[in-house]
Amino acid sequence: MTGGALRAQEQARETRVKPEAAARARITPWVELNAPDTETASRPGVSRREHVLEGLRVWADVTDIAIVTSRESQIQNVYPDLVARKPKSLHLIGGLKTAGMFPKGFHDADAWTRIASRCREISRITGTNVIVLENETALEKFHLEEEDIDLASLPLGLQALNQTALEIWWYTPVILFNTPKCPNRNARTRALSQTVMSASRGSRFLSGCKPLASDPLEALYLQVGRDMRELVGAERIIDLVYVHANVDRSTTKRFYAPEEGWNLLETCTSPLLVYYPGEADWVKVAEATRTLARSSRPATLDPVPPRP
Numbered sequence: 001m002t003g004g005a006l007r008a009q010e011q012a013r014e015t016r017v018k019p020e021a022a023a024r025a026r027i028t029p030w031v032e033l034n035a036p037d038t039e040t041a042s043r044p045g046v047s048r049r050e051h052v053l054e055g056l057r058v059w060a061d062v063t064d065i066a067i068v069t070s071r072e073s074q075i076q077n078v079y080p081d082l083v084a085r086k087p088k089s090l091h092l093i094g095g096l097k098t099a100g101m102f103p104k105g106f107h108d109a110d111a112w113t114r115i116a117s118r119c120r121e122i123s124r125i126t127g128t129n130v131i132v133l134e135n136e137t138a139l140e141k142f143h144l145e146e147e148d149i150d151l152a153s154l155p156l157g158l159q160a161l162n163q164t165a166l167e168i169w170w171y172t173p174v175i176l177f178n179t180p181k182c183p184n185r186n187a188r189t190r191a192l193s194q195t196v197m198s199a200s201r202g203s204r205f206l207s208g209c210k211p212l213a214s215d216p217l218e219a220l221y222l223q224v225g226r227d228m229r230e231l232v233g234a235e236r237i238i239d240l241v242y243v244h245a246n247v248d249r250s251t252t253k254r255f256y257a258p259e260e261g262w263n264l265l266e267t268c269t270s271p272l273l274v275y276y277p278g279e280a281d282w283v284k285v286a287e288a289t290r291t292l293a294r295s296s297r298p299a300t301l302d303p304v305p306p307r308p
Contacts, residue, residue: 025239025268027289029059029275030067031282032134034097036078042280049078051282053085058286060087062293067274069095069134072118079125094122095132095169102138107150112157116164123166132169132206139172143189145182151191155199168203169238170196175228177220186224190231197232205232206240206274215254239264240274245284258288262296 036049043051052068059066070078079094086092096118102111119131141147161168173192176185196203207228215221229237242254243261256264265273277285 024265025271025273026065027059027063027265027275028065028067028093028238028272029055029063029277029282029286030069030132030240031055031277031279032069032097033078033082034069034071034074036070036074036081040279048279049081051279053082055282055286056082056086056090058283058290060090061290062286064089065091065093065272067093067095067132069097069132071097072101075118075121075125079122083125083127091128092126093128093130093132093169094126095134096122097134097137099135099137105147105149106135106138106142107154107157109153109157109160113160116160119161119166119168120164123164129165130167130169132171135170135172139192142192143176143182143185145184145188149192151195154195158196158199161203162199162201168200169206170200170203171206171240174205174207175224175231177217177224190227193228193231197236204236204238207237207270214249234269237270238272238274239268239270240276243275243277243281243285243289245277245281245288258285259292262289262292 031052033048033052036052037047040046040048040051056066056068068078068082075096079092082092096115098115101115102108104111115133119133122131123129142149173189173196175193176189178184178186193205197205205228207225241256241261241264243258244255245258247255247257247260261273261275275285275289
């Protein structure tokens with residue numbers, strides 16, 4: 001299926017989304033596991049690894065797909081164990097936090113060759129042909145207008161990703177709005193997104209914050225969201241929301257409560273809706289969403305059997 005969420009990979013199990021077969025988007029929870037053997041800050045005595053696995057067991061009652069990203073140094077420590085211990089029904093998408101991997105800049109071809117190799121490694125372990133690249137920290141100084149990227153050189157580096165035949169889901173670049181301290185951020189992030197979109201074939205983009213109506217920055221968020229869709233095409237956008245278990249509306253307008261995130265499934269414009277609860281709320285949001293799912297028709301999944 002052209003533009004499907006998970007594309008064919010000759011040596012891997014595949015899952016495809018058929019948006020026409022489901023009335024609502026499918027929840028795809030995402031958590032980072034960068035230091036698996038350290039203690040979870042919100043749960044003394046529980047390792048981050050066990051915390052993530054506990055959440056995966058709950059999420060398996062809600063959906064058939066989840067994202068766990070990690071650092072390069074933790075690939076072999078994280079993914080074989082997760083694959084062995086996760087619920088069998090849950091398809092695992094792996095990914096890479098790229099911070100620290102660009103000593104010569106985001107355009108460095110050698111860095112992208114290394115990243116492509118790590119993407120292949122993760123895909124071989126998970127059996128899924130999608131990889132999430134978490135570039136938020138790697139691009140932080142670019143977003144702050146403290147560093148530049150040689151956009152003319154970047155496509156050469158991204159050829160290494162194309163050669164993997166994997167589907168790359170980008171968490172940044174994305175178009176951002178200007179701020180008083182970063183007056184050129186909109187143009188800079190638009191140019192970077194355009195370059196990556198054109199050079200990274202078959203890639204998709206996690207679209208970032210979906211504002212609540214009460215957010216004073218709602219109009220700006222909505223505009224850059226529309227701009228990103230127009231730039232890369234709606235079929236290459238995967239909606240993402242930040243969902244927290246307990247939301248204090250007096251202090252934040254950015255995070256969704258579980259019931260608010262659940263209601264978005266009916267109006268989401270992509271076949272998947274990525275939930276990012278953060279580590280602290282990973283299990284709590286899973287439990288709250290499971291409760292909602294049990295009282296409502298869950299999103300559906302069309303599994304494709306393994307290739308013979």
